[in-house]
Amino acid sequence: MMMQPMGMYDQQMGQPQMMMQPGFGPQAQADAELAAVEAKQKAREEKEKKKEVEHLTHMMRSGNRTNEDSKACASTLVIWGILNALLWAAPLLGDSWWHKTWQGLSVNKLEIGVGLFTMEVAVECTGTAANDLCKSAKKYADHENGHWTMMEIDKEMCDNVKAACPMMDRLYEAGWFPLCLLPVSAAMETLGILLLYLYWHGMPTALIRSMASKCAVLAPVCGTVAFSGWLLWSPYLQELPRLWAAESSGNKDAANGALFGLKETFMFPMGWCSALVFVSMLSSGVRFFCQFTLPHHIDEPDQPGGVNETAKLMAEAENMYNGEHPRA
DSSP states (O other): OOOOOEEEEHHHHHHHHEOOOOOOOOHHHHHHHHHHHHHHHHHHHHHHHHHHHHHHHHHHHHHHHHHHHHHHHHHHHHHHHHHHHHHHHGGGOOOOOOEEEEEETTTTEEEEEOOSSSSEEEEEEEEEOOOOOHHHHHHHHGGGGGGEHHHHHHHHHHOOOOOGGHHHHHHHHHTTHHHHHHHHHHHHHHHHHHHHHHHHOOOOOOOHHHHHHHHHHHHHHHHHHHHHHHHHHHHOOGGHHHHHHHHHSSSHHHHTTTTTOOOEEEOOBBBHHHHHHHHHHHHHHHHHHHHHHOOOOOTTTTTTTOHHHHHHHHHHHHHTTOOOSSOO
């Protein structure tokens, strides 16, 4: 009788080994060993695939959560940008940009308010007119209740006091900085938030994101140039009532007197318009910083014309589930 093959367990190999018995050939033994190795390899691949799928699922879930948080933050920045655009435009609707107040002999209070292209003059005199300070200022305070356009008062002073022409010309020219650049700031702020909304809710491309950031940074830059240009080009108003005194009495000694001359009253000189421009610069700059630090959209292509990361992850996951994932 032919002897049947007996299976024995090899402790070193960790798997059953077939003993060579009469009637059991080398080919059958090799096939059995190959089948055992393939089974072990398949079990290891299944374990690795399960871990990779779990890791991929975690990455996609984490990416989606981060993307939703960023989208909510972007929506807040859009609302913030709308408010900033209104803040940039609002100062152009008012005339309260700068204020100065003086006191002196026979002058209880002399107030001058400057807008971009207007000036308001108001004076309160005492009962006694010991000098011409009140008289010189009253001429300008009585004109249409103290209201002047910048071109009118420029012509009036240049005709009577030639030394006032350079100062009044600069005061008129300074108003063009905010008039030209503040609308640009409002437009850039508006365009920036429109592009930001489009990036997070419609077209998450690198070009849209870059344009949104550039528009967002141009808004505070243009506003800063507008405010700085107006502030630096405007003349020092301390000289204005002294020029009026020179026009009235022929000299400025009365206004410059240390004892009885005009003394500037301490006050906050900025009007609500210039203060609002300053607040707009800070607000717009902080909003740009918050927008710039937002992470990229999860669907943004890695390269122009490339495949976005979500598509790659989904394709890889589908391949693994279909058993097409390459072996390690």
